[in-house]
Amino acid sequence: MDWLGQIKLTLKGLNVERFINYALKKGIEFRSLKRDGSEMTISVDYNKYKKTIKMAKAFEIEKIEYTGLAGVCKFFLSHIGVIVGLVLGLAMLFFSLTRVWRIDVIGLERIDKQSIIEILNEMDYNIGSSNFHIDNKQIEDRLLEEFEDISMVSVIHEGCSIIISLKEKEYEVELDPTFQVPIIAGFDGIIESIDVVQGTPLVKVGDVVSKGDILIAPFTVDSEGNMIKMRAIGDVKASVYVKGSVTYKQGQERLVRSGNVQVLKSLKLFGTEFPSNKKVEYEYYEVEKTESNLSNNFLLPFKVIEERYYEMVKVVDNKTFEEQKDYLIKKSIYEAYENLDASFEVSEEQTDITEVEGTYFITTYLKVLTNIADYEGE
Amino acid sequence: MYSFDSLLDGSGLVSSGVQYRYMNFGGKAFYLAGFKEILLLSPECVVFRLKDRDQISISGENLSLKEMDTEMVMVTGVIRLVEVK
Known part of the structure; x- marks a missing residue:
C-alpha cells in the first residue's frame, strides 16, 4: 500500500x-x-x-x-487560489500574533492612563508594534522614573497584550498635632457601618453610642507598637432614632385657644423700641411676634413690631382615650417630624402607647440611617 | 499482498491441488492463489488459467477484482458458482 x-x-x-x-x-x-x-x-x-x-x-x-x-x-x-488564500491567512495570523493590540493599565487613581500610554509610545511600544522585543523591566524602570506617585509597578507581556499593574503612593499622614482630632458621635444611635480612612475605631457595628462619644481615635499603632498621632478620618453610619411624644389623661385641664386675638403694635428705630400704651387683656395667652419695615426710607429705618396675643382658656378633657386616640397618635408623629432634620430620610416609623395610672404616653420613633461622624471642636 | 497459506492451513474450507489454492467466503468473497493469467473479466463471470493448465470459473453478479498481483486475487460480488475445469 x-x-x-x-x-x-x-x-x-x-x-x-x-x-x-x-x-x-x-x-x-x-x-x-x-x-x-x-x-x-x-x-x-x-x-x-x-x-x-x-x-x-x-x-x-x-x-x-x-x-x-x-x-x-x-x-x-x-486550486492554486486556495493555497494562496491559506498562505495569506497564515501570514496574517502570524503577523497578528506578533503585534501588540492591547495595553491595559490597572490600579490608576490619580495618574491619567493616557500619560502612561504616551510614555510607552515614546519607548516605541504602540498598538500594532512588534511584540518580539518587549522589555518589561525597561518599562517598569521608566514608569517609576517618570511618575513620582507610583510606588510599585509590574509589567506583564501576555500574547498580544501589555498589562501594566501599578500602585500609587498613599498620601502622607497628617502628623501636625493641631490636626489630632477624633471623630465623635453627632447623634445618639446604633452603629451600622464604619469606614475608617485613618485613625483607630473605638466602636464596632451594633454598638449603641450617645452624642459626644468618640468613634474614631486620632492615632494608629504601627507594626512595631509605636503610636502615630494623626487626624481621624472616616465615615460612621448609624441608625438614629428621633422621638416625638404626647401625654393624655381624661379629666385633665389644659389650655386651648379661644379664638380671640389682640394685636399690639410698636415702633423700633436703631434698636430703640417705642412700645404701645395698650396692655394685654387676657389672663392666659400665646404670643406671635413679627417685625417689618415701616417704609423703604433708609434715612429713618423705622420698624413695626406686631405682637398677636391669642387668648387661651382652660378646658377639661372629658373624652375617653379611645375617642382621642387617632388625634393623639397623629400629634406625636407630628412632634417627631418637628424634631427631625430635613436632610434625614426616614426608614422606619413606630408609635408606642403606654398607660400609667390613667395617663397615656404616646411616643413616635423615626428611624433614620445617617453618617453621625462629627469632628470635635469643628 | 496477503499470504494465503496461513489462512488456508487447517481452515477446513475448500482448498485443493498443489499448484493453486482457493477459498470461498459465503459467496461474497473468493480468494485464489496460484493462478497464471486471467482469461475473462466481466460482471457475471471471471475465468483464470491455473498453473497446472486447468481453468477456474467464478460465476455470479456484479463481480469485480480486488488486491490483484501475480500470485493472488480476490473476487468480490455475489458468487453463485465456482467451477474448476
Missing part, C-alpha cells in the same frame, strides 16, 4: 484481459478492477501511476481520480 494514495483510472477499449496479464507481469498490482462492457475501472498505487498509463496507451483514458494524500496534493495544485 502506497502512503501517497491511489489513482483510479477509467479505461475504454477491448481486450482488457490481455492488458491486465501484461501489467501483472510488469509488476503492477491492482487494488481494484471492475469491468462494465467496454469500460474498465482500475485502481493502482500512485507510484505505479505513470507506468500504468504507459501500458494503457491502447486504451482511451476517460477519467483520472486521485485518492489519499495524492488526491489532496492534486486538489491544491489544481
